[in-house]
Amino acid sequence: MPQVWFKAVPFDKTSVTLALESGVDALIAPADRVDEIRALGRVQVLAENEMETICLEQKADEEQAVHCLRTQGKVLLRLGWEIIPVENILAQGNGLGVEVASLDQARLAAGILERGVDFVVVLPEAVQELKAIVAALKLSEGRLDLDTARIEEITPVGLGHRVCVDTCSLLRxxxxxxxxNSSAFTFLVHAETEDNPYVAARPFRINAGAVHAYTLLPRDRTAYLGEISAGREVLVVDAQxxxxxxxxxxxxxxxxxxxxIVAVCGERRGTIFLQNAETIRLVRPDGTPVSVVALAPGDEVLCRLDTAGRHFGMAISEEISEA
Known part of the structure; x- marks a missing residue:
């Protein structure tokens, strides 16, 4: 997904504060305000004359943009850009940004050629939608297709190292x-959002499973649960x-x-090791959490099917079997 920048030109302190609180990746500001903004937070700030900016009006402008990408590494297209020229430029290099004046324009820019531009620059007239733009482009990766699996077996297996992933977010x-256990068959492991008579809810936590298990990450990557550490981003998925x-x-x-836990979905068979405790839950097809203690053969839970084959977390085309 593209980075989200904010153009603080003309300078407005309230808008700059909102941009910083919203979590933008960078700001463009008048040259005499750059140091002032840098003192407010650890964020990239560029003077407006540092960014090569082009208005696409004719084919020569498109060619100039491609030249800038190749020689300077970045170029910004002014508001008024159209999809076809942007596609032509994107196909020839990385580092392309576009100005946007609404959430709809930001979403459009993020989906061009299915990969989107590298950054969007939100103009001051869209400051009221800035938080929504950041949420749409930085806090979401769209919707995944989930399937329904049927539980076949639940077997206690002894002790092992399990991972609780405590996030900086309150989950629902x-x-x-x-x-x-396989990247090709994953289960939706529910966050600890539910109270019980013995343990208070911990809605920031997912008691996710054994250290060797795969978890799906942003940008269609995976990691072993044992590799997850503070500061890393993880992908949160809901029942829809x-x-x-x-x-x-x-x-x-x-x-x-x-x-x-062993489950089947169609002709596919998946497994997962989870802690044997009432607070650990999977998710039923209707979106309700179900404790692993209450699971029984024949119960249905949500899962995701994918193609097998990962190398350092990236999907590859390879024949592979994981049992």
Missing amino acids: TGQGMLVG GRTSLAVVGRAKIEIRPLIL
């Missing part, structure tokens, strides 16, 4: 992480497949009793 009922990003506050690895 229906949300969790996609985890499994809607995604959001969360920053990891800490990952707790502890030895706990585990259970092996």
Whole structure:
């Protein structure tokens, strides 16, 4: 997804403060205000004369933009850009940004050629939509297709190292992480949003599974749960497949009793090791969480099917079997 920048020209302190609080990646400002803004937070700030800016009006402008990408590494297209010229420029290099004046324009820019521009620059007239733009472009990766799996077996297997992923976000009922013994078959493991008589809810936490398990990350990557650490982004998914990003506050690895859950979806078979405790839940097709203690063969839970084959977390085309 593209970075989100804000153009603080003309300078307005209220708008700059909102931009910083919204979590923009960079600001463009009048040259005499750059140092003032840099003192407010750790964020990239560029003087407006530092960014090569082009208005696309004719074919020569498109060619100039491509030249700038190749020689300077970045170029910004002024408001009024059209999709076809942007596609032509995107196909020839990285570092392209476009000005946007609304959430709809930002979403459009993020989807061009299915990869989007590298950054959008939100203009002052769209400052009221800035938080929505940041949320749409930085805190979401769209919607994933989820499937329904049928539980076949639940078996206690002894002790093992499991990972609690504590995020910097408060999650809601229906949300969790996609985890499994194979990247081709992951289960929606629910966050600890539910109270019970013995343990208070911890809605920032996903007790995600054993250290060796895969979890789906942003940008269609995976990682082993044992690799998750503070500061990393993880992908949060809800029962409808809607995604959001969360920053990891800490990952707790502890030895706990585990259970092996086996499920089938169509002709595919998936497995996962989870802690054997009432607070660990999967998600039913209707979006309600179900404790692993209450699961029984024949119950249905949400899962995601994918193609097998990962190398350092990236999808590859390779014949592979994971049992």
